[in-house]
Amino acid sequence: MDSRVTxxxxxxxxxxxxxxxxxxxxxxxxxxxxxxxxxVALEYGEIAAAGLLHKFKLSGVTEEAMxxxxxxxxxxxxxxxxxxxxxxxxxxxYNLDNNHKTNNTELIPEMQCTVxxxxxxxIGLGCEPLxxxxxxxxxxxxRLEAPVDNQQLYEFMLRTMARAFLGLHQQxxxxxxxxxxxxxxxxxxxxxxxxxxxSDHAKNKVFSRILSRDGLLDEDASWNAFEHHLREKTxxxxxxxxxxxxxxxxx
Amino acid sequence: MKTIAVDLDDTLSNxxxxxxxxxxxxxxxYGLSSEVFGRYIAMLRGGVSDAxxxxxxxxxxxxxKIHSECYKLATARPDGVEFMQWLRANGWxxxxxxxxxxxxxxxxxxxWLRDNGIPFDFLFLALxxxxxxxxxxxxxxxxxxxxxxxxxxxxxxxxFYPIMSKHATFEKRAGRGFHDFGEIKxxxxx
Numbered sequence: 001m002d003s004r005v006t007x008x009x010x011x012x013x014x015x016x017x018x019x020x021x022x023x024x025x026x027x028x029x030x031x032x033x034x035x036x037x038x039x040v041a042l043e044y045g046e047i048a049a050a051g052l053l054h055k056f057k058l059s060g061v062t063e064e065a066m067x068x069x070x071x072x073x074x075x076x077x078x079x080x081x082x083x084x085x086x087x088x089x090x091x092x093x094y095n096l097d098n099n100h101k102t103n104n105t106e107l108i109p110e111m112q113c114t115v116x117x118x119x120x121x122x123i124g125l126g127c128e129p130l131x132x133x134x135x136x137x138x139x140x141x142x143r144l145e146a147p148v149d150n151q152q153l154y155e156f157m158l159r160t161m162a163r164a165f166l167g168l169h170q171q172x173x174x175x176x177x178x179x180x181x182x183x184x185x186x187x188x189x190x191x192x193x194x195x196x197x198x199s200d201h202a203k204n205k206v207f208s209r210i211l212s213r214d215g216l217l218d219e220d221a222s223w224n225a226f227e228h229h230l231r232e233k234t235x236x237x238x239x240x241x242x243x244x245x246x247x248x249x250x251x
Numbered sequence: 252m253k254t255i256a257v258d259l260d261d262t263l264s265n266x267x268x269x270x271x272x273x274x275x276x277x278x279x280x281y282g283l284s285s286e287v288f289g290r291y292i293a294m295l296r297g298g299v300s301d302a303x304x305x306x307x308x309x310x311x312x313x314x315x316k317i318h319s320e321c322y323k324l325a326t327a328r329p330d331g332v333e334f335m336q337w338l339r340a341n342g343w344x345x346x347x348x349x350x351x352x353x354x355x356x357x358x359x360x361x362x363w364l365r366d367n368g369i370p371f372d373f374l375f376l377a378l379x380x381x382x383x384x385x386x387x388x389x390x391x392x393x394x395x396x397x398x399x400x401x402x403x404x405x406x407x408x409x410x411f412y413p414i415m416s417k418h419a420t421f422e423k424r425a426g427r428g429f430h431d432f433g434e435i436k437x438x439x440x441x
Contacts, residue, residue, distance in 0.1 A: 027386055029254070029344075032373075044353040046376040047383045057357070099305050179307045191355055 004223065005070045008196055011230045014090030014147060015082040017066050019043075019059045021193040023079035023202040027054045038062055053202050057193075076200045081193035084184035088147035092184065093194055094118060094129070094157060096137040099179035104136045105204060110168065110177045111137050115211065118164040125160070125243035130229040131211040135201050137178075138211060139194060143234045150184045152244065157182035159247045197226055253440055255338060256348040256375075256384055258394035259360070262413055263335070263369065264325035271296055273324060275317060283313070292317075315355070322351065322359055327367040328413075334432035339370040341441055346389065347371045348380050381406045391439055393432075400426045411435050 022035070027047070035056060036042060043057040061069075072078040084091070096114060098104040115131060115138050122129050122142065129140035161182065165175040183192060195201075197208050210222040217225055260266035277288040291313045301310050338345055351360060353376040364371055377383035381399055384392050385406050392399065393411045400418070403410045403425030410426035412418065418428065429435060 029252075029387065042373060044357045044374040044376065046353065047379075047386065049378040050382075052382075052386055057354075097306075099307055101304055101306055104306070176305060176308075188355070 001067065002071060002074060004074045004198060005067065007223075007227055007230065008070055008073070008198055011143065011226065012082055012091065012196055014085070014144075016085055017063065017082075018061050019057070019083050019190070020061050020066065020069060021081040021083075022056045022058060022069060023081065023195070024054055024056075024077065025052050026078070027052060032056075038065060040065055048203075051203075070196075073196060073199045079195050079199045079202050081195045083190055083193045084150075085147070086150075086189045088149055089153060089184050090144040090147045092142050092144075092148075092153045092157060092182070094138075094140040094161065095134070095181040095183065095194065096140070097134075097179040097181075098136045099177055108177060110173045110175075113171055113173055114164055114168055114175075114178050114180075115140070117167040118160065121160050121163050121167075125246065126239045127235050127243050128229075128233050130197075130226065130233070132197050133206070133209045133211055133216060134195070135204060143230070144237065144240055145234050146237050148237070148240060150186045153184060154182055154186055156240075156244050156247060159251045163251060198223070252344050253342065254344040254346065254387075254389045255391040255393065255439070256346045256380065256389045257335065257371075258380070258392075258396070259347060259349045259351065260322075260325070261395045261415070262393055263331040264327055264363075266321055266325045269321045269325040270317065273321065275320065281313065281316065283309075315352070318351075319356060319359070322356055322363060325363075327363075327369065328432065330432040332368055334435060335369045335371070337436065344373075345371045346373045346375055346387075348375050348377050348383060348392070348394070350378060351376060381408060384408045393435065397421055400424065409438065411438065 032042065035058065039060050039062070040058050041060050043059055046055040047053070069078060069080050073080040096111065098106065098108055098111060118140060119129060119131060122140070127142050129142050132139045132141065161180050168175050181192070183194060185192065195208065197210075200207050207219045207222070209216040209218070210225045212225065257263065275292060277283060277285060281288065283291065291310055294310070295314055295317055301308055335345065347364065349360070353360065353374060357374065360374065375383060380392060380394055380396070381402060383389070385408065389408070391409050391411070395412050395415060397417065399410050400412060400421065400423040412426050412428050414428040414430055427438060
């Protein structure tokens, strides 16, 4: 197996592997038949408003089928997006998007400011995130050594985000220009999936580059940073609970 | 295989009528004063979309919640249900093709279809249904949307639409209108 697939499986190992959203330009009933082999079911499909980008939400995915999908993910022919567990998760993610209807892939000052503030807050709490560029903003992933209750994760994210938005206001910016979502979201299980690191964005064809302190890394450096984060930055449960207690006491 | 795409809202269901006639409560979770709630309801019923430049707003969230309610409350057209069952009995592959955000309404939509005895093979979200039908080589589309009647001729897709008042003054270039779903049977293979 490709070492990058192994890395992806390890990093995202805490997420359910029996369901997936696949983004691809492939389509048509013969393709769908192929996708749905070995008991896989299509929950729904989607075609983009313009162009032929398709999304397929699949359930009943076998390990063999998932391996094949991950291989096509790093081969950049399909994108694999995973859902979160219903009750507990060992990964959580902030999804920051540019909240404008037009030119929303533009990197606005509010986004740069928010991602810097949020990263610093999380580092200060001992929960360093892996920051990955996405189509309209950034995903900030935090990886825990063991699963934590979804409600607790959500409250942690809500509070840290509130603190970041406070900083944004103090610098004279409007938080409404940023759309912030947190996953897992206990209110909407099995609804939103997030694209995994290691492929090109389906629309703009830009690799999911990692944002370091010094800026966006290139593809090779991003893979190295991804592995480094997996090995060195996984958050202990003690550290997470300390951070959560500290947040509760202050916000 | 014979394949047909069929729309849901205002085709198989009375979605818009449901929005217009339902007395919606203003639950606390919306966080809206009665004045704002009333204004938003009026905007929604008038087909007003968010005028601002932001994607996610208080009003967009409100619309999502009311639409979700209406997906559940809307009733199915009996002649539509009968037609869908006829399609199934006659070996058609049935694709439900909708503008609904299936990311959030997939399960509820499936439940509604099951509850109303409407058979289908696949659910698809397509904002441009003509593009979708063309890409998937689907020859037949049942849909009320004016866009399809205006542009359908360029796609060489057979479009059938339930005749509604909004179609009356519209310059149609494609499609056949029907009063009863059963009329479609004469225009497609058995």
